[in-house]
Amino acid sequence: MLSEEEISRLYRVRKTVMQMLSDRGYLVDDSEIEMTRSQFVQKYGEGMTREGLVILKPSRTNPSDQIFVFFPDDPKVGVKPITISTKRMADEGVRRAILVVQQGLTPFAKNCISEISSKFHVEYFLEAELLTNIKEHILVPQHQLLTPEEKKTLLQTYTVKDTQLPRILMNDPIARYYGLRRGQVVRIIRPSETAGQYITYRFVV
Known part of the structure; x- marks a missing residue:
């Protein structure tokens, strides 16, 4: 279960992610960007987990062009979370994704992202990079x-x-x-x- 500090941190991170997706041309409602912390907790529950914060958004101009945003639970993300994420992408026909990670990726995970780049475009950001909108x-x-x-x-x-x-x-x-x-x-x-x-x-x- 996440601490109050982690919930507040993820609330800020998610807001920046929503702004970023909107700026990239994905369909994001204003209410999702302007969501308050209490609305955030209400939506995801007191017992929220990072993995439960998954976001899937279509492009404003091409609904079939979609992007996933995953929030892996592992502090340092290895190959397994990437394998799980790309399987879901394959199942749902989505080629683009963003990983929001706590401490970074292992060297094996980075190699994995490079190896699948012809099929899936996977970016990653540290939570710390998304606490404020650059x-x-x-x-x-x-x-x-x-x-x-x-x-x-x-x-x-x-x-x-x-x-x-x-x-x-x-x-x-x-x-x-x-x-x-x-x-x-x-x-x-x-x-x-x-x-x-x-x-x-x-x-x-």
Whole structure:
């Protein structure tokens, strides 16, 4: 059974996860983001477990494109929880998942995620990384992922190749938040005292 401190921690983590899924284009109701701690406890029960917090959300534009969020009970996640999670993904036809872990993954678990990457795209975040929403930090500008069509238009307009654009690493915290993948282009909008806003583009590597 989880302690009051763990419940409060998971309440904050779940809220950030819901915001993150919404920002990635998944169908999340405002009430799920604005849920109070007491509503959280009421929904999952006093005897809640991490594994009982599983989230499954469809894309707003393509209902068949879904993502799971798993909260493994093991402090340090090994291969077994990943095997269990990917079996459920296979059973339900879901290819994407996020693992929210307490202390990280074992080397074997990381290898397992790498080995199944052709079938399943599995990301992982530490609970500590999700206690607050990085996007809400005053120094983090607005990021918008370009569609393939928008990317094509951008490159044609400036007659450049995507590799000639400034870069953003896939393991950059904000790139991880949005689930950016190699080859994508993101628009970054910063406030500007003279122009109102200043727009740049980054190529994900």
